[in-house]
Amino acid sequence: MSECDVVRERMPQLLVEAVEPMLREVSHQHVESCEGCGREWESMRAAWLALADIPELPVPAAVRERFLAEAARLSGEEKVVAFPVRRHWRWIAQAAAVVVLVGGGWFGGQQSAHRRPATIEPPIVALSENVTIDAARVNPSFLGRPAVQNVRFTPVGTDRVELSFDVTSHVTVAGRPDDAAVISLLSHVVENNQAATLARSSAIDWIEDIYRQRGSASPELIKAVANVLATDAQEGVRLRAVDALTRLSGLAPEVQLALVDALKNDPNPGVRMKAIEALANLVKSGTGLDPAAIDTLRDKAVQDDENLYVRVKAAETLSQIDL
Amino acid sequence: MKHLSDQELMKLVQAGDFSPAAEIFDRYSTRIYNFAYRFLKSSEAAEDATQEVFVKMLKHAKQFHGDAKLSTWLFSIAANLCRDHLRKADNKAKESDETLVMLPSGDDSPERRLEIRENELRVQKALEQLTPEQREAILLSRYQGLSYAEIAQIAGCSEGAVKTRVFRAMETLKKALSGRAKGEAECLNAM
Numbered sequence: 001m002s003e004c005d006v007v008r009e010r011m012p013q014l015l016v017e018a019v020e021p022m023l024r025e026v027s028h029q030h031v032e033s034c035e036g037c038g039r040e041w042e043s044m045r046a047a048w049l050a051l052a053d054i055p056e057l058p059v060p061a062a063v064r065e066r067f068l069a070e071a072a073r074l075s076g077e078e079k080v081v082a083f084p085v086r087r088h089w090r091w092i093a094q095a096a097a098v099v100v101l102v103g104g105g106w107f108g109g110q111q112s113a114h115r116r117p118a119t120i121e122p123p124i125v126a127l128s129e130n131v132t133i134d135a136a137r138v139n140p141s142f143l144g145r146p147a148v149q150n151v152r153f154t155p156v157g158t159d160r161v162e163l164s165f166d167v168t169s170h171v172t173v174a175g176r177p178d179d180a181a182v183i184s185l186l187s188h189v190v191e192n193n194q195a196a197t198l199a200r201s202s203a204i205d206w207i208e209d210i211y212r213q214r215g216s217a218s219p220e221l222i223k224a225v226a227n228v229l230a231t232d233a234q235e236g237v238r239l240r241a242v243d244a245l246t247r248l249s250g251l252a253p254e255v256q257l258a259l260v261d262a263l264k265n266d267p268n269p270g271v272r273m274k275a276i277e278a279l280a281n282l283v284k285s286g287t288g289l290d291p292a293a294i295d296t297l298r299d300k301a302v303q304d305d306e307n308l309y310v311r312v313k314a315a316e317t318l319s320q321i322d323l
Numbered sequence: 324m325k326h327l328s329d330q331e332l333m334k335l336v337q338a339g340d341f342s343p344a345a346e347i348f349d350r351y352s353t354r355i356y357n358f359a360y361r362f363l364k365s366s367e368a369a370e371d372a373t374q375e376v377f378v379k380m381l382k383h384a385k386q387f388h389g390d391a392k393l394s395t396w397l398f399s400i401a402a403n404l405c406r407d408h409l410r411k412a413d414n415k416a417k418e419s420d421e422t423l424v425m426l427p428s429g430d431d432s433p434e435r436r437l438e439i440r441e442n443e444l445r446v447q448k449a450l451e452q453l454t455p456e457q458r459e460a461i462l463l464s465r466y467q468g469l470s471y472a473e474i475a476q477i478a479g480c481s482e483g484a485v486k487t488r489v490f491r492a493m494e495t496l497k498k499a500l501s502g503r504a505k506g507e508a509e510c511l512n513a514m
Contacts, residue, residue: 012489018470047497051465053442059356060370064348067374071344074381205483209475240483 006236011044187224208244226258235268242274269307280317329393336384362405399477449499457492
């Protein structure tokens with residue numbers, strides 16, 4: 001994802017000013033300096049304004065009347081008083097209920113004891129493996145018309161054939177965010193350069209959404225996101241990665257290296273600014289910064305050819321550190 | 324009732340007192356109705372959905388948590404109802420209800436009335452080109468002013484997914500709505 005793609009995707013949020021001030025400034029700087037994005041911005045604005053050309057419709061009066069009639073009916077049901085049960089009848093009814101429950105439970109247990117199967121642990125499923133299956137065991141209906149690739153056809157003897165292929169099947173792994181398999185899968189998707197950019201970006205967004213609510217993410221996931229920041233070729237993916245690192249707490253010390261590296265070397269000023277924000281969050285949380293991080297912030301604050309907003313942010317962060 | 328906050332009104336409802344029902348309806352029904360109408364493209368379906376939203380509000384009041392916004396909760400109910408309505412097979416191919424257009428006031432000139440009607444039809448047709456998920460996201464963002472976090476809560480997806488849906492919706496709407504502007508420019512050039 002190029003910087004243009006990142007800025008264009010952000011345009012609907014820019015229209016309603018739902019972007020952090022510094023990112024907003026960087027985005028508008030880009031729009032002003034890039035002819036293509038400038039045109040896109042104008043047409044996006046025009047469409048946004050055109051959407052306002054529909055008037056707000058009044059609610060038909062009959063809807064209100066019907067609702068209030070239903071509310072009155074429901075209110076009447078709420079006011080119904082339970083039939084009073086005489087004390088001794090209540091005691092007898094409760095005793096009878098206990099007899100029924102206990103007796104029924106014992107009887108049901110007796111009936112099912114002989115049929116109760118031994119507890120069987122579900123098998124551990126491997127998501128990726130080479131498999132050879134006898135044709136008699138394959139369901140011939142091929143539900144879902146799976147996508148097949150790399151097909152090979154091999155005759156074996158006179159009356160057997162082997163049809164080999166890679167098949168894309170849709171797998172859902174359901175579990176808790178702290179399950180080892182979920183963490184490993186998310187790390188794999190995030191770091192898999194073969195996966196589509198959108199899949200990597202979406203996985204990073206999920207990680208940020210889910211684990212921010214839980215308070216922290218596992219070290220494995222944070223390292224995976226830091227690795228993406230350091231190595232991904234797509235600027236939009238790196239921006240999402242540094243965004244996620246800014247918002248996730250529990251950042252391991254080695255992640256500082258990834259943030260400092262991004263601050264020094266990332267070609268995108270938005271990524272560099274977000275890296276400073278992540279370092280500033282560490283300072284606010286009481287985690288000390290490495291000397292290398294502090295030196296890099298100092299260098300950035302005075303670097304003549306650095307983006308002005310990056311320089312200001314670096315200086316602000318330095319002022320918060322007790323040196 | 325008018326001086327009570329949403330949370331205070333809902334506390335009464337949760338305690339079994341439905342007297343705030345009219346006030347809550349008056350506060351939010353227009354927004355809910357307009358969302359349902361633009362989403363379902365039918366005035367009849369929108370009326371049913373609107374009534375059902377507020378009935379569910381009464382029946383399931385205990386599910387509302389006081390620290391949340393009532394509007395977000397009501398839009399969650401509305402969005403679920405609208406999605407359920409679309410899922411029913413006989414509703415999928417329904418044509419949009421073009422007869423329900425708010426007539427401009429009598430002070431407007433005939434040309435102005437025609438322009439307003441044309442604009443509304445143009446925007447409505449553009450919205451029909453969106454997927455249900457994109458339409459839901461753009462209606463909640465553009466017309467109801469909800470944040471992406473609120474829309475994500477309503478739609479049951481991540482904020483990133485909401486951002487993508489809104490972006491793709493705007494890409495489609497840009498193309499659909501620019502056709503007329505281009506035509507106008509060509510007319511002006513020809514004059």
